Amino acid sequence: xxxxxxxxxxxxxxxxxxxxxxxxxxxxxxxxxxxxxxxxxxxxxxxxxxxxxxxxxxxxxxxxxxxxxxxxxxxxxxxxxxxxxxxxxxxxxxxxxxxxxxxxxxxxxxxxxxxxxxxxxxxxxxxxxxxxxxxxxxxxxxxxxxxxxxxxxxxxxxxxxxxxxxxxxxxxxxxxxxxxxxxxxxxxxxxxxxxxxxxxxxxxxx
Amino acid sequence: xxxxxxxxxxxxxxxxxxxxxxxxxxxxxxxxxxxxxxxxxxxxxxxxxxxxxxxxxxxxxxxxxxxxxxxxxxxxxxxxxxxxxxxxxxxxxxxxxxxxxxxxxxxxxxxxxxxxxxxxxxxxxxxxxxxxxxxxxxxxxxxxxxxxxxxxxxxxxxxxxxxxxxxxxxxxxxxxxxxxxxxxxxxxxxxxxxxxxxxxxxxxxxxxxxxxxxxxxxxxxxxxxxxxxxxxxxxxxxxxxxxxxxxxxxxxxxxxxxxxxxxxxxxxxxxxxxxxxxxxxxxxxxxxxxxxxxxxxxxxxxxxxxxxxxxxxxxxxxxxxxxxxxxxxxxxxxxxxxxxxxxxxxxxxxxxxxxxxxxxxxxxxxxxxxxxxxxxxxxxxxxxxxxxxxxxxxxxxxxxxxxxxxxxxxxxxxxxxxxxxxxxxxxxxxxxxxxxxxxxxxxxxxxxxxxxxxxxxxxxxxxxxxxxxxxxxxxxxxxxxxxxxxxxxxxxxxxxxxxxxxxxxxxxxxxxxxxxxxxxxxxxxxxxxxxxxxx
Numbered sequence: 212x213x214x215x216x217x218x219x220x221x222x223x224x225x226x227x228x229x230x231x232x233x234x235x236x237x238x239x240x241x242x243x244x245x246x247x248x249x250x251x252x253x254x255x256x257x258x259x260x261x262x263x264x265x266x267x268x269x270x271x272x273x274x275x276x277x278x279x280x281x282x283x284x285x286x287x288x289x290x291x292x293x294x295x296x297x298x299x300x301x302x303x304x305x306x307x308x309x310x311x312x313x314x315x316x317x318x319x320x321x322x323x324x325x326x327x328x329x330x331x332x333x334x335x336x337x338x339x340x341x342x343x344x345x346x347x348x349x350x351x352x353x354x355x356x357x358x359x360x361x362x363x364x365x366x367x368x369x370x371x372x373x374x375x376x377x378x379x380x381x382x383x384x385x386x387x388x389x390x391x392x393x394x395x396x397x398x399x400x401x402x403x404x405x406x407x408x409x410x411x412x413x414x415x416x417x
Numbered sequence: 418x419x420x421x422x423x424x425x426x427x428x429x430x431x432x433x434x435x436x437x438x439x440x441x442x443x444x445x446x447x448x449x450x451x452x453x454x455x456x457x458x459x460x461x462x463x464x465x466x467x468x469x470x471x472x473x474x475x476x477x478x479x480x481x482x483x484x485x486x487x488x489x490x491x492x493x494x495x496x497x498x499x500x501x502x503x504x505x506x507x508x509x510x511x512x513x514x515x516x517x518x519x520x521x522x523x524x525x526x527x528x529x530x531x532x533x534x535x536x537x538x539x540x541x542x543x544x545x546x547x548x549x550x551x552x553x554x555x556x557x558x559x560x561x562x563x564x565x566x567x568x569x570x571x572x573x574x575x576x577x578x579x580x581x582x583x584x585x586x587x588x589x590x591x592x593x594x595x596x597x598x599x600x601x602x603x604x605x606x607x608x609x610x611x612x613x614x615x616x617x618x619x620x621x622x623x624x625x626x627x628x629x630x631x632x633x634x635x636x637x638x639x640x641x642x643x644x645x646x647x648x649x650x651x652x653x654x655x656x657x658x659x660x661x662x663x664x665x666x667x668x669x670x671x672x673x674x675x676x677x678x679x680x681x682x683x684x685x686x687x688x689x690x691x692x693x694x695x696x697x698x699x700x701x702x703x704x705x706x707x708x709x710x711x712x713x714x715x716x717x718x719x720x721x722x723x724x725x726x727x728x729x730x731x732x733x734x735x736x737x738x739x740x741x742x743x744x745x746x747x748x749x750x751x752x753x754x755x756x757x758x759x760x761x762x763x764x765x766x767x768x769x770x771x772x773x774x775x776x777x778x779x780x781x782x783x784x785x786x787x788x789x790x791x792x793x794x795x796x797x798x799x800x801x802x803x804x805x806x807x808x809x810x811x812x813x814x815x816x817x818x819x820x821x822x823x824x825x826x827x828x829x830x831x832x833x834x835x836x837x838x839x840x841x842x843x844x845x846x847x848x849x850x851x852x853x854x855x856x857x858x859x860x861x862x863x864x865x866x867x868x869x870x871x872x873x874x875x876x877x878x879x880x881x882x883x884x885x886x887x888x889x890x891x892x893x894x895x896x897x898x899x900x901x902x903x904x905x906x907x908x909x910x911x912x913x914x915x916x917x918x919x920x921x922x923x924x925x926x927x928x929x930x931x932x933x934x935x936x937x938x939x940x941x942x943x944x945x946x947x948x949x950x951x952x
Contacts (some may be wrong), residue, residue, distance in 0.1 A: 283840065339784035
């Protein structure tokens with residue numbers, strides 16, 4: 212039986228293969244259009260309002276990252292997409308944690324913990340918000356400390372699997388959470404999210 | 418002499434009346450004509466008793482009574498004669514105790530028993546000396562109702578003599594006479610709608626005669642009388658008992674100074690939009706009227722029922738919209754009701770161009786989108802509001818999200834629409850986001866944010882990984898002119914000199930020690946430009 216995460220990856224790969232037709236130049240436009248279409252479909256935006264921008268801060272080891280932004284309306288959300296070295300496109304379809312696992316496996320070797328945390332937050336379906344790095348949002352870090360929890364920047368360790376620990380902040384709700392993720396060699400990604408304090412108040416889209 | 422006495426005399430002495438003009442009992446034609454009555458009244462030939470003469474004069478003077486006998490058998494039109502059949506049928510009608518509709522049906526002396534008491538019939542009856550004063554008083558009372566003479570036949574049909582007497586007594590009360598015209602209409606409406614019900618009459622008389630009522634302000638009097646009128650409207654009585662209970666609870670729990678509570682519910686019940694709802698929808702509406710008992714809430718609900726976008730909702734979204742608008746409209750301390758009221762007006766005013774859409778809003782993994790707005794449409798996340806008839810603050814899951822959606826997200830998003838905000842990699846757009854946040858915060862908390870809270874918000878804008886950073890701040894910070902404006906904003910909030918070289922450190926210092934602010938960290942934040950009250 213194919214593990215759930217791998218099955219999702221296979222589906223992702225099949226979807227990509229259909230887009231690869233006319234070489235790199237054509238694929239780039241097709242890929243861009245796929246990201247536009249995915250953002251429009253997912254967030255119910257007009258495709259004409261969607262702009263896909265490179266998010267080069269995350270690019271590494273052959274993985275290229277993009278964000279999709281609604282340029283017309285304050286949408287409080289951006290779409291996250293990434294092109295893997297094998298030209299598969301991550302983020303266009305719901306894949307559970309498969310897209311995050313694929314990116315971490317393909318391009319995460321040697322990457323800092325901050326990169327792992329950012330990719331995880333952008334591409335997993337279990338955790339979202341603002342990753343709290345050492346020089347990250349100081350007010351969010353203060354909320355972690357105010358909750359009586361010792362703050363630590365993202366930490367990556369390796370034993371029988373790759374283990375990632377970090378804090379993330381749900382800005383809208385004002386709630387920080389501790390995230391613990393384990394990426395096994397077979398591509399299985401297990402994520403646990405534990406709020407460090409109760410929600411304080413509601414906010415808008417984040 | 419009255420109509421009952423006249424009936425008895427005619428019945429007993431029919432032949433004498435029938436032949437009065439002829440003066441010969443052998444020439445009876447079976448009909449009593451006007452000339453016969455005149456002969457009796459003149460006592461031609463000295464043949465008639467005083468009682469017979471009095472009866473004749475009564476009938477000659479009372480066209481209403483004479484016409485009642487004339488068409489007593491309900492055949493044909495008034496022809497000026499009373500047959501034996503007419504008399505016998507009239508006797509039976511009178512004996513039933515409920516004859517006021519028949520009495521007035523031909524009061525004007527024209528037509529037949531057509532089941533229509535016209536305005537002319539009523540006018541004729543009121544000036545007819547043979548019509549009992551109690552009935553005239555009752556007519557005068559009922560005519561004060563908004564329907565006037567319309568449908569009077571049906572009203573009179575249900576009245577018995579006790580009810581007419583009670584209505585007459587009510588009409589004759591000096592306290593009733595002292596009421597304003599509109600208050601009299603409320604009493605009349607209750608009497609008419611209740612069919613002259615004796616219990617309603619007694620309750621009204623008790624109220625009018627009470628010292629409590631006399632000590633009320635005019636507004637309180639109107640409110641008290643409206644409560645009686647409300648629960649006797651046909652719209653109220655047609656509701657299931659459970660829905661009626663929602664209304665009576667709402668009236669009972671409204672603030673004492675909300676003098677329009679009952680009137681607003683009455684207006685809602687009588688509206689065509691409410692009438693057009695099905696049973697479950699009516700219950701949903703009345704549940705929120707009960708949950709948030711306030712005339713403004715009820716008025717806003719009534720206005721929402723008329724909006725096309727609300728009519729298009731299924732029952733679940735109707736329930737959600739009712740909760741949201743009711744919660745936003747209900748006055749409570751600790752919120753900025755002006756912003757909330759203005760926001761609601763954007764949806765409900767007669768010329769409102771904004772609409773509400775309730776749907777599941779997709780979000781990136783691990784995120785929740787409360788709502789967003791574009792093209793005059795406010796979309797709210799249906800997943801955050803349960804489709805039921807409870808209170809918004811009792812939402813089964815994350816009730817603070819549901820209420821925050823109402824008093825923060827919606828004002829925030831409407832503020833974007835009002836100001837025409839567009840996404841751009843500029844300080845101005847980030848300031849638009851700051852303004853919308855400022856308005857949402859103010860609406861929810863009843864006061865503007867502090868310098869410290871505003872600085873936190875701006876810190877979020879410029880934090881890598883955040884939505885606003887990705888979509889706007891990153892590029893703005895890379896543009897020296899735009900970046901300088903952002904740093905000026907941070908300076909204004911903190912009182913510190915902020916530039917590209919130190920802004921991260923300044924924010925870190927302020928987050929760890931509020932003593933480093935050169936402004937009052939708890940003082941009101943910098944006021945953003947643009948519309949701040951959603952008017």
